[in-house]
Amino acid sequence: MQENRFQRNSRQREIILEELRKLHSHPTAATLYKLVSKRIPRISLGTVYRNLDLLSRKGIIHKLEVGGSATRFDGDISKHYHICCTECGRIDDALDFSDKIINVDISDFNGYAVKGYHINFYGICSDCRESH
Amino acid sequence: MQENRFQRNSRQREIILEELRKLHSHPTAATLYKLVSKRIPRISLGTVYRNLDLLSRKGIIHKLEVGGSATRFDGDISKHYHICCTECGRIDDALDFSDKIINVDISDFNGYAVKGYHINFYGICSDCRESH
DNA sequence: GTCCCTGCAAACTCTTTGCATAAAA
DNA sequence: TTTTATGCAAAGAGTTTGCAGGGAC
Secondary structure (H helix, E strand, O other): OOOOOOOOOOHHHHHHHHHHHHOOOOOEHHHHHHHHHHHOOOOOHHHHHHHHHHHHHOOOOEEOOOOOOOOEEEOOOOOOEEEEEOOOOOEEEEOOOHHHHOOOOOOEEOOEEEEEEEEEEEEEOHHHHHOO | OOOOOOOOOOHHHHHHHHHHHHOOOOOEHHHHHHHHHHHOOOOOHHHHHHHHHHHHHOOOOEEOOOOOOOOEEEOOOOOOEEEEEOOOOOEEEEOOOHHHHOOOOOOEEOOEEEEEEEEEEEEEOHHHHHOO
């Protein structure tokens, strides 16, 4: 992250990004805070929020547009969808099959300049299916 | 709402539903609370939340699965999508064109029993386009 | 040395909940 | 009369922010 996208580089931001990229579990800020705390014990939750917000506004990570009380973050910004378990709240990656999904012209709709769309699948994950 | 779906019928619930159904603006609980307050001045925000939750769990209204800090509600449960303005947060209805959208088999995915999906479009609404 | 970023804590927004009372049935 | 639903207020969860001090450059 030796990029010029920030006014300063900080160890905190570097490690937050590093830890987020290790995961495929789309953690909340609180989860990430716990992980990062192991490496920077005195880091504050506020710093985690500030950096996650900054990173997502720079397009380096994604805030997921899924329901649920807490915002979830994704270090993988390649195009892909998500599938959420309605039982346990777990979120997994789903492949990008947008070419097979969207084949109507949505460029101008209801007066909107349409920029894109979010798709989230939902269902019951294998773990929850077993425990039923 | 003379239905047997509830243990009791209440004037509060009736009016909350009535006001929600008047709107196409997908209001938050707080917005709806202000409207309903005009008709029932002593109603509490807690009652609005409780009834919106109840109504959505009975399938009479929908909680929208869109991003944003506050949950939004929709009194129209016919199948349709939504489009959100990234500038002002406004949410409009979008037609249901699911038959043209999803044409891959998603019934079993990644071990999930897939139940469905949510699609939200986003872009810039006509009002915001003008003011740029 | 400058000024951005941090840690800390307080504040803020949205939502839920416990309790006594009011109102359906 | 019985029991659910309400109003009120407090509490809870998630997130943001003001400020003084520390660290990047």
